[in-house]
Amino acid sequence: MTVRFDTVLMVDWSGGNDRGAKPKKDAIWAALVREGRAGEPIYLRNRQVAEAWLRDVLKEEQGAGRRVLAGFDFPFGYPAGVAERITGRPDPFALWDWLEARIEDSPKANNRWQLAAEMNARFPGTGPFWGNGGKTDVPGLPRRGREREGHGAPELREVERIAKATFSVWQLAGAGAVGSQVLMGLPVLNRLRRRFEASVWPFDPPRGSVIMAEIWPSFLAPEVRAQCARTKEIRDAVQVRLMARAFARLPEPHLARMLATRSPEEGWILGLGFEEQLRAAL
Structure with a gap:
C-alpha cells in the first residue's frame, strides 16, 4: 500500500x-x-x-x-446501527447519500434542525439528536440533552470512547458541539x-x-x-x-x-x- x-x-x-x-x-x-x-x-x-x-x-x-x-x-460516521435505522442499510455511504438528498444549505440559512428532528422520528422515545440552537422550537428536537429518553441509540462511537475529550455526534449546539x-x-x-x-x-x-x-x-x-x-x-x-x-x-x-x-x-x-x-x- x-x-x-x-x-x-x-x-x-x-x-x-x-x-x-x-x-x-x-x-x-x-x-x-x-x-x-x-x-x-x-x-x-x-x-x-x-x-x-x-x-x-x-x-x-x-x-x-x-x-x-x-x-x-x-x-465521518455515526454509532453502529444508525445508518441502517435511517436508510435500511448498514453502510455509511448510504447515510451520506441520504443526508445529501435532504440537506438544504445556503450562506444564511439551512435546515439542519428540521432534518435532525426528522431523523429523531425514526427512533423510539425522544432523541438522540439534541441542541436546537435556533430561536424557534422545533418539534421533535429537544434543546437539552437531559430531555432525551428511550431513543436506544449509542451515545458515542468506539473512537469517542477512546478519545475522551471528543463530543457526541448527537449534540448540535453549544460549546464543543460537532453534530451540526x-x-x-x-x-x-x-x-x-x-x-x-x-x-x-x-x-x-x-x-x-x-x-x-x-x-x-x-x-x-x-x-x-x-x-x-x-x-x-x-x-x-x-x-x-x-x-x-x-x-x-x-x-x-x-x-x-x-x-x-x-x-x-x-x-x-x-x-x-x-x-x-x-x-x-x-
Missing part, C-alpha cells in the same frame, strides 16, 4: 451560517502543504465558498498528478467523493489520488495554545496549519500504521494513538 502523499490538506469545518468577509474564529479554515511547501491558512466564509475552493484545489492537484491526503475535523458540522459537512464530502473518485478512510482502503480522512486538531492542543499565545492568531487558523505540517512531515511507516485501521461503519480519527509521533513531526 502506497502511503506517500504529495499534498496534505487540512480543513477546520463549520456547521453555522456565513461568517462575513473578515477572517474570524468558528469559521471554515484550510491549510495546504504541497511537496513540502506550506502555505498560509485560508479563510473560507461559508460552505459554498469552501466547497468551490476544495473543488478547485483537488482538481489542480489531481490534474498535476499529485496525491492528496485531505483531512476534515468532523466525524457532521450534518452540514457530509453532503459536501459526498459530492467531492463522487467528483474525484476519492477514497474515504477508514471505510475504503487508502487508494487513488485523493484520500479523505477524519481528523481531530486537539491532538496538537499544547502546540496550538503556545503558538496562539505568541502570535495572537485565530486558533482555527493555527490548528489547520500545524495539522497540515505534522501530517506532511510524518514518516511513512507511522502513516502506514495509521492508515491500516479499518472501520466499516462508524469511522475513526486519523492519528489516534499516534499523538506523540505527530507532535514530534512538527
